[in-house]
Amino acid sequence: xxxxxxxxxxxxxxxxxxxxxxxxxxxxxxxxxxxxxxxxxxxxxxxxxxxxxxxxxxxxxxxxxxxxxxxxxx
Amino acid sequence: xxxxxxxxxxxxxxxxxxxxxxxxxxxxxxxxxxxxxxxxxxxxxxxxxxxxxxxxxxxxxxxxxxxxxxxxxxxxxxxxxxxxxxxxxxxxxxxxxxxxxxxxxxxxxxxxxxxxxxxxxxxxxxxxxxxxxxxxxxxxxxxxxxxxxxxxxxxxxxxxxxxxxxxxxxxxxxxxxxxxxxxxxxxxxxxxxxxxxxxxxxxxxxxxxxxxxxxxxxxxxxxxxxxxxxxxxxxxxxxxxxxxxxxxxxxxxxxxxxxxxxxxxxxxxxxxxxxxxxxxxxxxxxxxxxxxxxxxxxxxxxxxxxxxxxxxxxxxxxxxxxxxxxxxxxxxxxxxxxxxxxxxxxxxxxxxxxxxxxxxxxxxxxxxxxxxxxxxxxxxxxxxxxxxxxxxxxxxxxxxxxxxxxxxxxxxxxxxxxxxxxxxxxxxxxxxxxxxxxxxxxxxxxxxxxxxxxxxxxxxxxxxxxxxxxxxxxxxxxxxxxxxxxxxxxxxxxxxxxxxxxxxxxxxxxxxxxxxxxxxxxxxxxxxxxxxxxxxxxxxxxxxxxxxxxxxxxxxxxxxxxxxxxxxxxxxxxxxxxxxxxxxxxxxxxxxxxxxxxxxxxxxxxxxxxxxxxxxxxxxxxxxxxxxxxxxxx
Numbered sequence: 001x002x003x004x005x006x007x008x009x010x011x012x013x014x015x016x017x018x019x020x021x022x023x024x025x026x027x028x029x030x031x032x033x034x035x036x037x038x039x040x041x042x043x044x045x046x047x048x049x050x051x052x053x054x055x056x057x058x059x060x061x062x063x064x065x066x067x068x069x070x071x072x073x074x
Numbered sequence: 075x076x077x078x079x080x081x082x083x084x085x086x087x088x089x090x091x092x093x094x095x096x097x098x099x100x101x102x103x104x105x106x107x108x109x110x111x112x113x114x115x116x117x118x119x120x121x122x123x124x125x126x127x128x129x130x131x132x133x134x135x136x137x138x139x140x141x142x143x144x145x146x147x148x149x150x151x152x153x154x155x156x157x158x159x160x161x162x163x164x165x166x167x168x169x170x171x172x173x174x175x176x177x178x179x180x181x182x183x184x185x186x187x188x189x190x191x192x193x194x195x196x197x198x199x200x201x202x203x204x205x206x207x208x209x210x211x212x213x214x215x216x217x218x219x220x221x222x223x224x225x226x227x228x229x230x231x232x233x234x235x236x237x238x239x240x241x242x243x244x245x246x247x248x249x250x251x252x253x254x255x256x257x258x259x260x261x262x263x264x265x266x267x268x269x270x271x272x273x274x275x276x277x278x279x280x281x282x283x284x285x286x287x288x289x290x291x292x293x294x295x296x297x298x299x300x301x302x303x304x305x306x307x308x309x310x311x312x313x314x315x316x317x318x319x320x321x322x323x324x325x326x327x328x329x330x331x332x333x334x335x336x337x338x339x340x341x342x343x344x345x346x347x348x349x350x351x352x353x354x355x356x357x358x359x360x361x362x363x364x365x366x367x368x369x370x371x372x373x374x375x376x377x378x379x380x381x382x383x384x385x386x387x388x389x390x391x392x393x394x395x396x397x398x399x400x401x402x403x404x405x406x407x408x409x410x411x412x413x414x415x416x417x418x419x420x421x422x423x424x425x426x427x428x429x430x431x432x433x434x435x436x437x438x439x440x441x442x443x444x445x446x447x448x449x450x451x452x453x454x455x456x457x458x459x460x461x462x463x464x465x466x467x468x469x470x471x472x473x474x475x476x477x478x479x480x481x482x483x484x485x486x487x488x489x490x491x492x493x494x495x496x497x498x499x500x501x502x503x504x505x506x507x508x509x510x511x512x513x514x515x516x517x518x519x520x521x522x523x524x525x526x527x528x529x530x531x532x533x534x535x536x537x538x539x540x541x542x543x544x545x546x547x548x549x550x551x552x553x554x555x556x557x558x559x560x561x562x563x564x565x566x567x568x569x570x571x572x573x574x575x576x577x578x579x580x581x582x583x584x585x586x587x588x589x590x591x592x593x594x595x596x597x598x599x600x601x602x603x604x605x606x607x608x609x610x611x612x613x614x615x616x617x618x619x620x621x622x623x624x625x626x627x628x629x630x631x632x633x634x635x636x637x638x639x640x641x642x643x644x645x646x647x648x649x650x651x652x653x654x655x656x657x658x659x660x661x662x663x664x665x666x667x668x669x670x671x672x673x674x675x676x677x678x679x680x681x682x683x684x685x686x687x688x689x690x691x692x693x694x695x696x697x698x699x700x701x702x703x704x705x706x707x708x
Contacts, residue, residue, distance in 0.1 A: 011172055012137070013351035017302035035291035036351070037179065037358035042292045063131045 001050060005041040007034070007061060008069040015065040022060040028053040040073075075173065082169050089117035089162050097155065110154045114145070118161035122146075135309050137345045144341035147320075148675060151331040153338075156675040160342055167683030171351055174690045178355060178697065182362040188240045188259035188280055190224035196268070206275040217267045223258050226278045227269035234265035241283065241368070241629055259283060282621055286370055290361050291354065293373025297650045301353045304658075305346035312344035312665065319669060332671070339668035339678035343661050352653045352689035359696030360646030367699065368629040369639045376625045379608045381643035384588030385580055386538050386636065389573075389602075390545035390555060390564075392595030393612055393633065395520040399436045401444035402501060403517035407493060420445075422514045426506050428454050428469045429480040437502060437518050444516075460485065464504075471508075480506045501551065519551075522559060525632040530560045532637035542580060544573045544602075573602045581607075593633065595620065610636060638699070646696045653689045660685050 010016055016036035023032045023041070028049035034041045041061075045053045058070045075083075092113035099106045118141070125138040141164050148157035193206045194216040201216055206224040209215060214230065217223055223236065235247035238260040247263055250256055256269055259280035275281055320337035324330045357374035364371055371377060391397050406418035427445040430438035431454055442449070455468035455475060464481010479489055486494055486505045493512045494505060501519030505512070530541060541561045545552040549566030556564035565576055577592055584590050592599075592606035600623040603609030611620035612628045621627055628635045664681035667673035 011175070012347055013354060014137070014302075014305055014347045017305065017350060021302075021306075033292040033294065035294075036354045037175070038288060038291050040288060040292065042289060064133060064136075066127070066131075 001045050001047050003043045003045050003050060003054065004073040005043070005054075005057065006071045006073050007039045007041055007065070008071060010036065010039045010065060010068040012065065018064045019061050022064065023057050026053060026056050026060070029057075039068075076176070079169060079173060079176075082165065085116050086162065086166055086169065089113045089158070089165075092116060093155075093158050093162060096158070100155075107154060110158050114158045114161055117158070117165050118145070121161065121165075135313060137347055140309070140313070140341050140344055144338045147334055147338040147341070151334045151338075153335055153675065160675060160679055163679045163683045164342075164345075167686050170687055171347070171690060174694060175351070175355065178358060178362075178694065181697065182358065182365075188222065189284060190222040190258065190280065193224035194218070194221075206278075209271055209275065211271055211274060213271045215269050215271060217256075217262045217269060219262055219264055219266065221262050223256050223260050223262060223269070224278075224280075225269075225271045225275055226258050226273045227256055227271040229254050229256060229267050230270050231268035232266050234267050235263045237261040237263055241279070283370065286372060286621070286627070287361075287365060290371060290373055291358055293375050294354075295357055295374035295378045295650075297378065297647070297654065298353050298357065298374060301350055301654065305350050308349075309344050309346050312340055315665075315669075316340035316344065335675070336668050336671060339673065339675050340665060342675065342678040343664050343668070343681040345682050347686070349654075349657045349661075349686075349689070351686070352657070352693040353650055355690060356646055356649045356653065356693040356696045359694060359698075360642055362697050363646075363699040364639060364642050367635060367638050367642070369635050369642075370627040370629065371639075372625050376608055377643045377646050379589045379643075380591070380626065380639050381647040382587065382589045383533075383536075383538055383591050383608065383636075383640055385540045385542065385584045385590040386533055387542045387544060387577055387580060387590065387592045387606070388561070388633070389592075389594040389599055390543055390547060390552060391520055393593050394526045394543065394555060394559060395522050396631075397520060397595065399440040399502075399518050400521050401440055401516050402519050402521065404444075404514070405495075405516075406514035407495075407512045418514075422506060423516070424449075425469065425478050425508060425513060426480050426504060426516055429457070429465050429467050429478050429506070432457050433459075433465070437504070440518050441504070441516065463488075469508075476509050478506065478508050480504055486512070522555060523631065523633065525634045526559045529633035529636060532634055533640070534560070536637050536640045538640075539585070540580075544568050544576055546570075570598050570601065573599075574605055577602055577605050581605075591626075591636070593636065599623070642699050645699070649692055649696050653692055656692075657685050657689050 013036045016034050020032060020034040023029060023043065028046045029043055030046060031044035032041065043053070043057065054072060061068060061070050092109050096106055096109035096113060099109065121138050122142045125142040128136050128138060141161065145157040145161050148160065190206055192203045193209050195202050195204045195209055196214040196216055209225055215225065215227070229250055229252050231252065233251040235249050236256060237247050238257065239245055241257060241259050256267065258278040316337040319340060320334050324333045357377060360377050361371055361374065388394050404419040404423055406422045409415045409418045423445050427442050428449055430441050431449045431451070453470040457465055457467045459465045463485040464479060466477065466479045468475045469478050479485060481504065483494060483505060486507060489507065489510070491507045491510060491512050501517045504516045504518060506515065507513055533541065543552060543556045543561050543564040545564070545566050546568055547566055552564040552566035568576065581590050589607035591608040591610050592602050593610040593612060594603055595612050599620065603611060603620065603623040608626055609624040610626045610628065611624035612631055612633065626639065661681050664673055664677055668678060
């Protein structure tokens with residue numbers, strides 16, 4: 001299942017790379033891509049694990065870039 | 075400028091004034107250090123705090139920590155002035171990054187400002203403003219002048235002109251009237267339109283385009299992945315080197331202050347953000363420049379692929395040609411002595427149109443269109459059709475019924491008609507005879523797009539080595555078109571499966587490191603589009619299968635846009651390469667000079683902030699593409 005998250009206030013390109021890397025390694029995530037320019041995180045999540053993955057992803061983002069607001073688009 | 079940025083400007087101005095005061099009074103006042111300290115705090119009081127917070131969360135090598143360590147180190151060895159300068163310029167650089175990135179985001183968002191906020195739904199004759207998501211198929215909506223068309227549909231009432239610039243890059247407004255289809259995302263310019271919705275918002279053109287554009291930067295280019303991988307190893311290595319530099323040499327040589335100062339310079343240069351930011355920024359600009367030309371790319375990786383196009387394979391019908399049949403030649407067998415040739419042509423066309431008046435075959439339709447006048451059915455008798463050969467009928471002519479035959483050469487032979495002259499041009503030929511006498515022939519062909527020749531010439535100039543046409547049409551017809559537009563090779567009589575095989579064959583013969591693009595109109599092309607390195611779909615609007623399968627969508631029906639795409643892609647890739655070489659080069663140089671003691675911390679500040687600003691300014695050029703200079707000011 002595809003989940004799209006907006007990371008409003010993401011202002012460091014290297015942090016974006018770190019967040020992307022961290023989220024890609026989360027269990028339940030098959031594919032993840034975070035675009036620094038559009039501040040969009042696109043994840044391919046295993047069915048039925050969406051909630052769990054979103055929570056973990058939020059933690060990863062918060063750890064690297066606490067200023068960015070984590071908003072699930074769809 | 076955002077509020078945050080404005081606040082930073084004030085902080086940095088204060089810091090700069092304090093720094094100037096500090097430098098001015100240095101050595102003449104016992105409290106000069108206080109001015110430096112205040113300057114430092116004004117510029118970067120939050121940086122050590124952020125560093126502490128991030129370390130507590132397990133993030134060590136971030137730029138806050140590096141800057142804190144570098145400046146604290148400098149302060150410890152008494153280089154107060156440098157410590158303040160590092161912090162001030164670091165923050166200045168960050169502010170500039172932030173501003174530049176924000177500007178680019180904005181200008182691209184404005185470019186793609188096609189998202190309709192609402193729809194005027196007509197419910198029981200009353201109009202109601204609703205979210206486009208709520209509108210169902212077959213609902214009626216009202217679109218007033220100045221509003222965006224929210225959903226795809228067909229005009230049921232009214233006429234107007236539509237601005238489709240954001241969708242197609244086409245600057246001429248398109249006129250629409252009752253019965254015409256309207257595309258969501260275009261802007262209604264003049265009249266009020268009542269439209270019957272044909273697709274849900276999610277399936278509408280505008281939603282498809284937005285989805286494509288927004289996801290485009292998720293598919294990253296090789297250069298982007300390279301730079302993030304590089305940053306991941308670069309920072310730790312430089313930090314380790316800094317530690318070694320601060321500790322090992324002074325153990326043998328003494329002079330701790332000098333070595334710690336040099337190590338601090340290392341830390342300043344070790345920040346990776348400058349390097350990392352300019353690459354996605356360039357690609358983002360390139361994607362934006364392309365979409366302004368009506369070229370949508372599904373990812374930065376395709377910009378790289380387009381920049382390296384070596385072989386371009388075209389589908390014929392609907393791509394190089396319009397896909398519409400037209401009468402291209404009318405050749406009467408004889409023009410009466412002293413008679414008007416135009417009259418003879420018209421007579422021939424009229425006979426053919428009469429014979430074809432009851433058929434809906436595309437060829438019949440094109441013949442009637444060429445005549446351009448209605449035929450009274452009362453003048454045409456019973457029609458007899460021989461499949462694949464032609465038709466026979468009778469036409470009332472000057473008060474008597476004449477027998478008219480229109481069809482292939484075989485039909486004429488069967489009827490024993492002589493004097494047939496085969497035409498020079500290729501295409502479908504239709505011969506006509508009346509009362510056993512040969513009248514002449516018509517050539518009907520799919521017309522070549524006006525833009526095609528220019529496209530081929532421009533691609534050739536851009537260095538595309540091989541251009542090939544694949545068609546399901548007859549070999550000779552294909553050859554003729556290929557020759558006329560200037561392609562290198564053509565292969566005819568291919569089924570969709572054969573096209574895939576042919577493309578695979580061509581993929582093997584392309585030059586090393588280069589790419590192959592396939593251009594099609596999307597009908598039956600999906601497998602080939604996905605097999606090519608770059609699948610290019612033309613006339614993207616309305617052809618969903620093509621938009622799904624392709625990597626690049628040309629919204630207009632101009633094949634010459636491929637050359638524009640190559641130019642934009644090459645420029646972008648060039649900028650990225652310049653930035654990577656320049657940034658890494660300067661950083662390495664500064665590191666070497668700093669280790670040897672030839673570069674001060676000021677040089678390190680240039681190696682960090684200066685490089686970052688220059689790289690970003692360079693990256694922002696990617697957004698500009700020659701044709702629209704007036705819109706490109708940032």
